[in-house]
Amino acid sequence: MRIFDPHIHMSARTTNDYAAMYLAGVRAVVEPAFWLGQPRTNVGSFVDYFDGLIGWERFRAAQYGIRHHATIGLNPKEANDPRCREVLAVLPRYLAKDGVVAVGELGYDSMTAEEDEVFVAQLALAREFELPAMVHTPHRDKAAGTLRTLDVIRDAGVDPGMVVVDHLNETTVASVADSGCWMGFSIYPDTKMDEARMVAILREHGTERVLVNSAADWGNSDPLKTRKTGQAMLDAGFTEHDVDVVLWQNPVAFYGQSGRLHLDPVPGFDESTDASGAADASGAADASGTPAVPTAGATFEGNSVLRGARA
Numbered sequence: 001m002r003i004f005d006p007h008i009h010m011s012a013r014t015t016n017d018y019a020a021m022y023l024a025g026v027r028a029v030v031e032p033a034f035w036l037g038q039p040r041t042n043v044g045s046f047v048d049y050f051d052g053l054i055g056w057e058r059f060r061a062a063q064y065g066i067r068h069h070a071t072i073g074l075n076p077k078e079a080n081d082p083r084c085r086e087v088l089a090v091l092p093r094y095l096a097k098d099g100v101v102a103v104g105e106l107g108y109d110s111m112t113a114e115e116d117e118v119f120v121a122q123l124a125l126a127r128e129f130e131l132p133a134m135v136h137t138p139h140r141d142k143a144a145g146t147l148r149t150l151d152v153i154r155d156a157g158v159d160p161g162m163v164v165v166d167h168l169n170e171t172t173v174a175s176v177a178d179s180g181c182w183m184g185f186s187i188y189p190d191t192k193m194d195e196a197r198m199v200a201i202l203r204e205h206g207t208e209r210v211l212v213n214s215a216a217d218w219g220n221s222d223p224l225k226t227r228k229t230g231q232a233m234l235d236a237g238f239t240e241h242d243v244d245v246v247l248w249q250n251p252v253a254f255y256g257q258s259g260r261l262h263l264d265p266v267p268g269f270d271e272s273t274d275a276s277g278a279a280d281a282s283g284a285a286d287a288s289g290t291p292a293v294p295t296a297g298a299t300f301e302g303n304s305v306l307r308g309a310r311a
């Protein structure tokens with residue numbers, strides 16, 4: 001099973017997660033820029049974070065055989081903080097960079113006037129840079145927030161095929177399906193969507209324009225939820241082709257619209273996802289699989305993921 005996780009915050013995760021993801025079949029990820037769990041206090045905080053996403057994190061992922069891409073944007077939560085507004089002026093510098101495959105995460109948190117302004121401004125940037133837009137839906141008042149989100153996207157004149165609307169559930173999927181936007185689903189351990197509900201949605205709506213992600217971050221989340229969803233699909237009678245469409249072909253088609261995906265295998269890593277990608281039904285890595293081993297001597301600006309000499 002080859003897997004592209006189109007929404008995961010790897011900078012909040014450990015190298016153990018990268019190794020387990022590789023064993024589960026993950027070969028590519030998109031890491032959307034998001035908030036830190038506490039407020040940033042100035043624009044420099046964003047600049048260092050964005051540089052980390054497209055530099056160190058990309059290097060770190062490759063050490064475990066995984067291709068890393070980023071989306072760059074001012075997240076909805078911090079759109080309300082005047083100290084963060086200045087970041088809008090530095091976004092164009094990042095949106096021009098290789099490895100940045102979309103503008104995001106955009107959208108609403110509390111649906112304020114400030115969020116409206118920042119959302120519209122960044123949709124305009126997506127059009128200007130001919131990049132996809134990665135839009136999240138609010139966790140509170142989700143149904144109303146999703147409808148308003150779709151109105152803003154339509155009014156902005158953005159091609160719906162260039163937009164993914166994420167964190168959907170049973171109450172929001174139909175409106176997004178009708179809009180022509182891509183449908184994103186985040187599979188969490190104990191809130192919102194889980195594997196069984198995802199399978200039921202796929203049965204009803206099919207696999208077209210559907211993206212499944214773990215949205216794993218610093219909170220309660222699981223970077224192997226993509227693999228577990230693929231397994232749940234197989235158990236429910238979906239074919240291996242269906243799983244490949246949802247977990248690989250769809251994210252490649254969507255983010256490939258940026259023209260900036262790098263999907264060739266990392267040198268030194270096995271091309272096949274079957275031999276080393278074996279996992280049991282729980283999604284845990286198969287102990288007989290070949291673990292991803294960071295390349296000795298590889299550094300990014302002089303820094304390595306290794307600690308001390310390898311015995």
Ligand SMILES: [Zn+2]
Nearest residue numbers: 032034105215
């Ligand atoms: Zn996220």
